[in-house]
Amino acid sequence: xxxxxxxxxxxxxxxxxxxxxxxxxxxxxxxxxxxxxxxxxxxxxxxxxxxxxxxxxxxxxxxxxxxxxxxxxxxxxxxxxxxxxxxxxxxxxxxxxxxxxxxxxxxxxxxxxxxxxxxxxxxxxxxxxxxxxxxxxxxxxxxxxxxxxxxxxxxxxxxxxxxxxxxxxxxxxxxxxxxxxxxxxxxxxxxxxxxxxxxxxxxxxxxxxxxxxxxxxxxxxxxxxxxxxxxxxxxxxxxxxxxxxxxxxxxxxxxxxxxxxxxxxxxxxxxxxxxxxxxxxxxxxxxxxxxxxxxxxxxxxxxxxxxxxxxxxxxxxxxxxxxxxxxxxxxxxxxxxx
Numbered sequence: 001x002x003x004x005x006x007x008x009x010x011x012x013x014x015x016x017x018x019x020x021x022x023x024x025x026x027x028x029x030x031x032x033x034x035x036x037x038x039x040x041x042x043x044x045x046x047x048x049x050x051x052x053x054x055x056x057x058x059x060x061x062x063x064x065x066x067x068x069x070x071x072x073x074x075x076x077x078x079x080x081x082x083x084x085x086x087x088x089x090x091x092x093x094x095x096x097x098x099x100x101x102x103x104x105x106x107x108x109x110x111x112x113x114x115x116x117x118x119x120x121x122x123x124x125x126x127x128x129x130x131x132x133x134x135x136x137x138x139x140x141x142x143x144x145x146x147x148x149x150x151x152x153x154x155x156x157x158x159x160x161x162x163x164x165x166x167x168x169x170x171x172x173x174x175x176x177x178x179x180x181x182x183x184x185x186x187x188x189x190x191x192x193x194x195x196x197x198x199x200x201x202x203x204x205x206x207x208x209x210x211x212x213x214x215x216x217x218x219x220x221x222x223x224x225x226x227x228x229x230x231x232x233x234x235x236x237x238x239x240x241x242x243x244x245x246x247x248x249x250x251x252x253x254x255x256x257x258x259x260x261x262x263x264x265x266x267x268x269x270x271x272x273x274x275x276x277x278x279x280x281x282x283x284x285x286x287x288x289x290x291x292x293x294x295x296x297x298x299x300x301x302x303x304x305x306x307x308x309x310x311x312x313x314x315x316x317x318x319x320x321x322x323x324x325x326x327x328x329x330x331x332x333x334x335x336x337x338x
Contacts, residue, residue: 001027004113004153005106007098008032008052008060010045012178013117013156015052016168020155021115022056030060031105035069035097036188048177055173065101072096074188078200081193084250085320086227088140088336089186095143095274103148114151121157124150126276129329132160139290142324142334143274197224207253209234212246212262220255223248229263229316244316264313268297270306270323270335277332285326288314288337294326306335 004021008014008030021028032049034042046062053060073093080087102114119130120138127144130136144152156164168178189196197203203225209218220226220234230245234255244263247256268286280301285294286308296311308323317337324334 001025002113003027003029003109003111004115005029005031005102005109005111007102007114007116008049009117010048010177011117011182012165012168012174012180013119015048015117015174015177016164017115017117017155018052018056018058019171019174021153022058024155026113028056028058029109029111030058031102032060032062033098033101034062034064034066035093036074037066038188038190041187051173051177055171061105063101063105065097068101069093069097077193078197080320081197081224082201082250084223084248086318087320088322089188091140091143091322094140095145099144099148099152103151106151112151113153115153115155117156118154119156119159119161120154122149122152122154127331128157129326129331130154130157135161138329138331139287139322139324142322142331145274146276149276194225205253207255209236209243210254210256212256212258217257223250223253223255226255228318260315263315263317265315265317266310266313268308268310268314268317268323269338270308271304271338273301273304273306273333273335275301275333282332284332285328286310287324287326288317289321297325299325 002025004026006018006021006028018028030049030053032046049060073089077087077089106114118137119132119135120141121128121130127138127141129138165178168174194203203222205222207220207223208216209220211217218234218236225233226245226248228245231242236243236257241259243257244260245255246258246262268288283298286297287294295314298309300307319337321337322334323337325332
């Protein structure tokens with residue numbers, strides 16, 4: 001019987017994925033990775049995994065990768081905010097932790113194929129958007145190593161989330177998992193990213209607000225409280241229109257604000273590229289945040305930098321976020337906005 005290693009989270013998506021893989025004739029070996037030290041979070045998830053393993057009679061493993069996660073994802077997240085950036089830890093984690101560790105674990109067992117409950121598709125050469133556009137996670141997968149793709153199975157790529165939940169509810173032992181509230185936030189952030197940062201640095205450092213000409217026009221409570229495009233939480237003297245954060249100057253604890261028109265950008269620079277194609281000059285679409293629409297653009301790649309000229313402006317372009325390039329539903333690659 002063909003085998004597959006399934007990354008199990010304890011949620012409905014990976015749990016239902018296990019049933020689909022069995023229907024496709026796979027012997028499923030589950031693995032749950034502990035990435036952060038929230039034991040209550042892990043306890044609930046592992047309880048669910050035990051239920052699924054019992055229901056399907058599958059082998060499962062619990063693997064501790066907390067130190068690796070801290071070094072590769074958590075600390076860079078903290079460092080990015082200190083540097084005035086807006087990090088995307090999930091896209092980073094998928095490359096340096098989740099899929100790297102999943103593939104390594106499969107290699108240890110001598111198994112070729114791996115699977116996850118992501119809403120995405122792959123043909124072994126490219127990643128594609130999922131059928132369910134409201135749940136599509138291709139944006140977070142742009143950074144996967146190219147050599148991983150032939151080994152990955154995404155069973156939920158052609159399913160709608162509502163269908164997954166409905167089918168899971170029909171299976172008695174999965175019903176409680178399907179009914180539980182799902183978390184769509186960063187796994188190691190309980191309430192706010194600010195609470196995480198407060199454990200490592202001084203966040204509440206009042207500073208000045210300046211306009212685009214450098215004139216002091218107000219005050220703020222500490223630059224790490226703000227991301228590009230934010231319009232609340234700072235004071236502008238005599239303001240008669242909404243002001244938005246245009247830039248963050250961490251070295252001086254300054255935020256630069258202006259009107260919405262000043263947020264508009266027509267060019268995006270990407271570094272740290274991960275491309276699934278060889279072309280250096282092409283037309284595409286770019287997504288600069290997860291919950292934004294794709295914008296048509298032209299791309300020129302020089303060494304490890306992509307210069308992306310937009311055919312319509314984007315607003316709230318944040319350094320540190322992922323810029324992901326698409327050809328319709330196909331992910332061409334992407335990089336980190338600078």
